[in-house]
Amino acid sequence: MNRFNEGSHMKNHGIIEKLKSRVPTVKPSSLFGWSVFWALVLLPAVAWAQDAVTQAMSVEYRDIPGLGSRNVVWVVAQQHLLLAGFVLGVPIFAWVCEIVGWKTKEARYDTLAKEFTKLLTSAYATTALFGGILLFLLIGLYPKLMAYLSDIFFPSFIVYCILFLLETVTLYLYWYGWDAMQGSRKTFHLFLGFLLNVFALFIMIVPNAWATFQASPVVVAEGTAIDRAWAATWNPTWWPVNIHRLIANVVLGGFICGAYAGIRYLLAASQEEREHYDWMGYVGNFIGVFGMLPLPFAGYWLMREIYQYNQQMGITLMGGFLAWLFILQAMLIGVLFLGANYYFWMGITYRIPGSERTYRRPILAMLIVLMVCLGVWMTPHSLVASLEEARKMGGTHHPLLGVFGVMSAKMTVANLMILVTFMSFIMYWRAGKQETAGWAKIAKAVMGALLVLAGIAVIVLGVWGYFVPAIIRINYFSVAQVLIVLFVMVTFTPLTAVLMRSAKTTTEMVWGQMPIRAGYSLVSNAVMVILLMSLMGYARSSSRVHWHVYGVMRDTSEYAYSPALGYAAAFMSLNTFVFCLLVAFIFWVATMGDKGKKIPEQDQPEPAKIPAGVTPAMAGGSPREKA
Amino acid sequence: MKGPLAKTVILLVGMYVFLKFILPLFTAPLPASLIFLYLALTLASAMIFYTMSGGSLDEFMGPIGRFLTGTGQTGIAGTARILVFVLFPLLVGWQTYTRLAPSDMPPAENRTIHPAPPGEFVGLANPYPRTPENVMMGKGLYAAFCSPCHGANFDGKGPAAVGFNPPPANFSDPGTIAQLQESYLFWRIKKGGVGLPVEAMPWKSAMPRWEVELPDEWIWKIIMGEYDGAGQSPRTWEEEE
Numbered sequence: 072m073n074r075f076n077e078g079s080h081m082k083n084h085g086i087i088e089k090l091k092s093r094v095p096t097v098k099p100s101s102l103f104g105w106s107v108f109w110a111l112v113l114l115p116a117v118a119w120a121q122d123a124v125t126q127a128m129s130v131e132y133r134d135i136p137g138l139g140s141r142n143v144v145w146v147v148a149q150q151h152l153l154l155a156g157f158v159l160g161v162p163i164f165a166w167v168c169e170i171v172g173w174k175t176k177e178a179r180y181d182t183l184a185k186e187f188t189k190l191l192t193s194a195y196a197t198t199a200l201f202g203g204i205l206l207f208l209l210i211g212l213y214p215k216l217m218a219y220l221s222d223i224f225f226p227s228f229i230v231y232c233i234l235f236l237l238e239t240v241t242l243y244l245y246w247y248g249w250d251a252m253q254g255s256r257k258t259f260h261l262f263l264g265f266l267l268n269v270f271a272l273f274i275m276i277v278p279n280a281w282a283t284f285q286a287s288p289v290v291v292a293e294g295t296a297i298d299r300a301w302a303a304t305w306n307p308t309w310w311p312v313n314i315h316r317l318i319a320n321v322v323l324g325g326f327i328c329g330a331y332a333g334i335r336y337l338l339a340a341s342q343e344e345r346e347h348y349d350w351m352g353y354v355g356n357f358i359g360v361f362g363m364l365p366l367p368f369a370g371y372w373l374m375r376e377i378y379q380y381n382q383q384m385g386i387t388l389m390g391g392f393l394a395w396l397f398i399l400q401a402m403l404i405g406v407l408f409l410g411a412n413y414y415f416w417m418g419i420t421y422r423i424p425g426s427e428r429t430y431r432r433p434i435l436a437m438l439i440v441l442m443v444c445l446g447v448w449m450t451p452h453s454l455v456a457s458l459e460e461a462r463k464m465g466g467t468h469h470p471l472l473g474v475f476g477v478m479s480a481k482m483t484v485a486n487l488m489i490l491v492t493f494m495s496f497i498m499y500w501r502a503g504k505q506e507t508a509g510w511a512k513i514a515k516a517v518m519g520a521l522l523v524l525a526g527i528a529v530i531v532l533g534v535w536g537y538f539v540p541a542i543i544r545i546n547y548f549s550v551a552q553v554l555i556v557l558f559v560m561v562t563f564t565p566l567t568a569v570l571m572r573s574a575k576t577t578t579e580m581v582w583g584q585m586p587i588r589a590g591y592s593l594v595s596n597a598v599m600v601i602l603l604m605s606l607m608g609y610a611r612s613s614s615r616v617h618w619h620v621y622g623v624m625r626d627t628s629e630y631a632y633s634p635a636l637g638y639a640a641a642f643m644s645l646n647t648f649v650f651c652l653l654v655a656f657i658f659w660v661a662t663m664g665d666k667g668k669k670i671p672e673q674d675q676p677e678p679a680k681i682p683a684g685v686t687p688a689m690a691g692g693s694p695r696e697k698a
Numbered sequence: 699m700k701g702p703l704a705k706t707v708i709l710l711v712g713m714y715v716f717l718k719f720i721l722p723l724f725t726a727p728l729p730a731s732l733i734f735l736y737l738a739l740t741l742a743s744a745m746i747f748y749t750m751s752g753g754s755l756d757e758f759m760g761p762i763g764r765f766l767t768g769t770g771q772t773g774i775a776g777t778a779r780i781l782v783f784v785l786f787p788l789l790v791g792w793q794t795y796t797r798l799a800p801s802d803m804p805p806a807e808n809r810t811i812h813p814a815p816p817g818e819f820v821g822l823a824n825p826y827p828r829t830p831e832n833v834m835m836g837k838g839l840y841a842a843f844c845s846p847c848h849g850a851n852f853d854g855k856g857p858a859a860v861g862f863n864p865p866p867a868n869f870s871d872p873g874t875i876a877q878l879q880e881s882y883l884f885w886r887i888k889k890g891g892v893g894l895p896v897e898a899m900p901w902k903s904a905m906p907r908w909e910v911e912l913p914d915e916w917i918w919k920i921i922m923g924e925y926d927g928a929g930q931s932p933r934t935w936e937e938e939e
Binding site (some may be wrong): 215267346381383386387390391392394404413416417420421427431434435438439444445446449450452453454455456458459460461462463464465467468469470471472473474476477478479490537538539540541542587588615622633 | 707721724725726728729730731732733736739740742743747749751752753755777803804805806809810811812813814815816817820822848863865868871872873876877878881897902930931932933934935
């Protein structure tokens with residue numbers, strides 16, 4: 072080995088000597104001359120390079136010609152947010168469903184939880200993809216703003232990356248380990264589900280800090296990077312947005328899963344499939360409604376914090392040029408409440424044969440209350456009126472109906488709508504059952520009295536709210552209204568559960584009999600909630616008006632103006648449409664595997680006969696419709 | 699007249715008559731936008747209720763389907779059907795024409811009554827204590843400078859009010875100054891109609907720019923007098939002791 076090395080060394084030495092003889096010798100003076108020459112030639116290049124760096128550093132905005140940077144970011148950010156809402160909302164109720172299945176030993180809940188998670192896994196990658204696109208767009212199009220935000224929030228960027236990593240690993244384990252972790256390992260699988268939700272919660276609240284900082288910044292000049300990031304994170308609207316988004320994500324997730332079930336129900340080829348997706352649609356709608364009941368309270372808290380943080384921003388939202396968005400919001404929430412109740416009521420009519428006559432009058436009463444409330448909620452403070460109409464009214468305030476335009480009226484009707492929707496659910500729960508407990512009559516009488524009292528109390532507080540200072544109304548009356556409604560929910564739910572435990576079933580619930588419009592109403596609910604989130608996302612974002620960071624960093628781009636409401640509404644519709652397409656594509660991909668797993672037709676057993684009188688859902692609904 | 703469809707038509711006509719003709723007997727007439735909204739909600743209610751079950755859906759949609767397809771539409775019903783088919787497009791045409799025809803009437807407007815105040819007015823507090831003397835002085839100043847338009851009873855019905863459109867604000871209405879902070883009123887009084895921001899277009903306000911005539915102290919005291927006289931309290935974030 073050594074001999075070989077020595078030999079090769081000798082050989083190399085000879086070559087080097089030969090090369091040395093060919094290289095011209097360079098005098099020190101000429102070396103100096105060459106250096107000066109190259110320095111003179113390259114100096115401008117260095118200067119140009121420095122200029123380029125400085126220029127790149129000083130670029131504040133870039134634009135996408137034809138489309139506009141703001142429009143592109145608007146669409147991508149909204150898609151990311153909606154996808155993220157779905158991805159973070161679904162694990163909550165998928166996990167709850169799994170627990171119910173584990174506790175009750177009913178396999179269908181476990182199957183349902185797995186189906187929810189399947190939708191989640193397919194949406195997860197798309198969410199991350201849009202997050203990445205959004206980040207690149209923001210860095211490229213808004214470098215100054217991103218440099219500023221990075222400077223403040225860099226420590227939380229690291230935390231976010233770690234959380235994302237943990238969430239991904241947990242989701243993989245949770246989804247791919249579902250079948251492997253049955254039986255004795257189920258508790259570990261449930262623990263994974265718990266972890267998934269914990270990481271999901273933090274994944275949501277960390278970026279919420281960045282977004283809420285832009286609206287209500289807390290800037291600390293001194294301290295370490297962590298101190299500054301921590302102070303900026305704990306800004307006044309952080310927790311109100313966290314709570315509001317957490318609940319809204321459950322609502323979004325529930326209604327989208329409901330829509331998925333609705334479409335699968337419409338496409339179902341067998342009675343078994345129809346039954347399954349009818350039930351899944353019911354669960355999706357229930358989850359959506361369950362989340363929707365406390366959502367207005369969270370929204371009210373958020374608006375209160377915004378108003379308290381900055382009067383200007385509060386007025387821009389609630390009384391200024393964005394106030395009309397809240398009339399649209401009332402309409403969308405109203406349609407959502409009506410859609411959810413409509414689905415419940417159809418469930419009573421179709422799933423519990425013979426109950427139509429029994430519940431017709433209570434349904435009519437609830438519908439009237441809901442519609443009157445919606446009418447009040449949608450009545451604007453300043454009415455749209457022609458010159459002649461305004462003259463007759465004595466201004467754009469109507470002397471009688473103008474009182475519906477203020478918060479006291481809106482809060483009252485929102486509470487009443489929540490109360491009615493809750494009662495709709497209770498009615499659905501009790502339908503087709505006969506209480507057997509000896510104290511059932513007393514309990515029902517107490518519940519009835521409590522409901523009437525609660526309704527009266529909410530209205531009295533609402534009317535009284537006109538005659539007290541705003542701060543008394545906000546701090547006491549509105550809170551009392553919310554507490555009254557919550558009290559009804561908290562007392563009625565366990566009381567009904569206890570009553571139902573000993574109740575005998577008079578009419579068995581029949582699944583898979585809902586008409587096609589039930590499937591469409593589930594889809595409509597999902598579209599409404601997406602539109603609603605697009606609307607309020609725009610309201611929250613545009614309330615900063617011409618500021619990137621409110622009162623701290625001004626928007627100096629060519630887009631430093633608020634678009635007209637019609638233009639914004641068109642973008643909200645576009646965002647809703649694009650998101651629906653995305654979700655449809657994701658779900659189509661997710662269910663491709665199911666189709667592949669289906670047994671070939673020749674190997675299939677004799678198809679189960681559809682019970683006599685039952686018509687396929689697509690063909691036009693239940694037997695009663697045909698009759 | 700039986701059946702869900704007939705009931706719906708009766709309900710809609712009844713609602714229209716009530717909103718358009720009966721309600722104005724007791725209060726001011728409603729604008730068309732509000733009547734349209736309430737009628738739409740009434741129609742939606744009827745549609746929801748009558749499509750709840752298969753039976754009522756058939757009863758509701760059946761006559762419409764038969765009318766459109768002409769099934770069993772003979773005699774007077776058949777003639778009426780043809781008449782509707784002829785008149786309906788004409789009605790749509792007339793509506794379109796009336797909407798598009800040039801008119802000297804300005805379009806219906808959705809004016810922003812309470813635009814956001816400029817930054818320099820945000821968070822200002824009344825620097826003068828709410829003493830009986832200050833309130834009294836404020837009311838005196840109000841009587842001299844504001845009451846000709848806003849009224850001696852703070853109800854927007856001063857002797858000069860009839861000359862303005864939109865009319866001066868009614869401070870006794872809980873939807874006006876009771877919803878606002880004192881700093882907001884300070885801004886509106888000081889800068890007047892000409893000081894309204896872009897979002898408040900079409901800037902319809904005859905409010906004078908009082909900063910050229912009144913010192914800030916007087917404006918703050920007028921605000922105090924206004925709230926006291928109208929029986930309202932300013933919006934605050936702290937409860938008064």
